Amino acid sequence: MIPFLSQSVDMVLALPIHGEAFLLRRGGIHVLVDSGYKKDNISNVIKEHICDVNRLDIVVCTHGDADHVGGLPDLLRSWGNSVGQVWLPGRWSSVIPQVYRDPSLFFNQLVNELDSNLRNPSDKIISVVRCMGNDENIPIIEQDMGYQIRQGEINVIEDLIDDPIDYSLDIDRIPPEPEWFINLRRDKEVLCSDVAYDHAYKSAIRKVKYRKRKFINSEFTDDICEYWLGLIETSDAIRNIAALCISHSIPTRWFDFNGFINNGLSSGGVNGFLVPINAIEQPSIEIEYSLYMNLTKINQESLVFFAPPRNSLLGVLFCADSPLGVGPNFSYSFLPSYSPLSPIVATVPHHGAESNAIAYQHLKSWGGVDVFLRAGGTIKQPGLTFLRQNDCPRLCTKCPKVGHSPMLSGVVFVPYYWPGLIPFGRFCDCFPPNGP
Template structure:
């Protein structure tokens, strides 16, 4: 049984954390999208600002970066109320079993691959993945996804993008049936995940913690001896943080016997057809709900893929419900300069929506705003987290949506709860309520 309705109004809240975490309250349900950094202690932040909230119906992790996934293990372990489902990147199925059974062997393998890169003076895929933010990288590690016929470039003289259309505007916007999330499919875990839950020989937290600390120390030693640069060391330490977050989330889900659902980016990239989630409530934009096919890639390459392929989810708008696009760190497209929009494969919303700023408004994700503009009427852009380089120039110069920020490093404001509430029983133009302050660095 879920929470009773929190209020007449739906709410989208950016939590005041240094990483990124959003809380959606919709139809009496609560959805947490990402959990900030480990240090953010997002469960305590929710408790301080929304003490009456006892149930998280869905907890989503868009990808493995530390400022999105780092705080989720503690939240899943320590949340005092009920947690219904956990939605995770499908690529994690490639690394979770080994991390749960033999974390020492896993991280030893990673450090050995770092040593191989050092010895062979080979390109470092972890560093390349951080540098490749313009979508132009053509190396073998991250090949550009071949275009299907419908993804071919459109007539450059045409201003209209190819976008799926909604079926039956009148029925779509009025359809607001109650949803029982516990009854949505699939209702059973993957067999291998169920086996992990019942396994007796899984590594303890103490063993896992020691393995991760050893990996960090060895990377630090290689930096000290100048075998790797400071940027390389930082990239690899960030990857170890990702490993820690993945294992922590899986361990907490297993311990609490939570229902886990998997959303695979790669299967979407090959089919261009998203599917799964809960129709009309929260749907994937750039993923298919299924575990991926087995890969022959090393764990290093699998982890690199994890960090690049942030999941995007959409809560479709209704006349009485807030529409929200959760962008995570996605540029909302792929191909050269991320020019192939993911959004064109999902029905165009017929009502205005709210969107979260991709990658804290970073300039590297500037292509996302054009994709948004061509797909939907985005009237509020909500930003959370980030550092002194964020938001970038494009975000700051945008004039078309109203911008609201929970954290604003450039302005020096203290983090605060920010968001949008609406629409209630009437079309949401006259009834939307802004929570917090507008962007202070424009």
């Protein structure tokens, strides 16, 4: 434990785990953005490293990858009544009611979709499974996702710099929950029991593993079945998160990427404190996609949140796995149209994967970053573009390439003290193959 972290100073920490999780303390409010893998035991990590955090005012999940969402159910079980709000991706709105009310039907439908793809793999499925483990962004098939990119309408987020500051997190200031989630809260006594759910969940896993053995002559059987097992695990995490939010009466807010794409504006969050960059907060509408499309882990739809710097408050951009752009090759930035005030800390997009190289161009055009904070990742990360970001300090919680285990790293903000930001932890000293 680092002694100065017990003081009430603004800070952002990359927690020392194998997945990705960041803890922001800003104006005395604690925010957890993502929760790592299930095996990371994020609850114990927080208690071990930050001695005075006894409440998480906001818990954010940016998307459904296991290294971002896996630890959230256990965190909610442990912290329960000490969590103020949970912010979740709106794309889950079509999944949660089904898997919560009738998990047997839900998982049977998912397995039926697997059977269809094993018999006749579509080009879309083949392209998805080829991306597995390669740091690549799973391609979006726009006609399937139901939206069109409207060029020239992306950089029109409202300028928050001059808005009144209001950090109220009172429950009565939170927008109403969508009707479908209110109905789940109302009907919680008659919803499928945990025992029945667990039976359906384990049965689905057995069925997929059986198909993996049965269709041994199919070229893509192993990859498709492994992908489906991942979808089932994602379903399990989503269902358990919803169940725990309901059982602990935690206010839940939903942020919809598709709504942002459709109108080019972001909205919601806590004005001046933490706001979405590529989503709108609204009652989510169920969208009629196939189940596997609703569960597919599309990194470019990761929710991005911004804590804008104000007066004596630290500014942080939480990039998750997003390339920070949309359109062909993600070349249209959706970062705010104004240049932010310094200082800014940015979490590293997709652990520094080279597939997100365009994000650094967007950040530089936006106004630059004072510190990069990197968490999670595999031995394939970071890529060359991240390693060439030499204009500011780069912090990494771990580096599998050289065998470093996770180490608490972050930035403390001391206003009115030059340079204001005090980075600590593991400084990245890796150089690209051609030198710095």
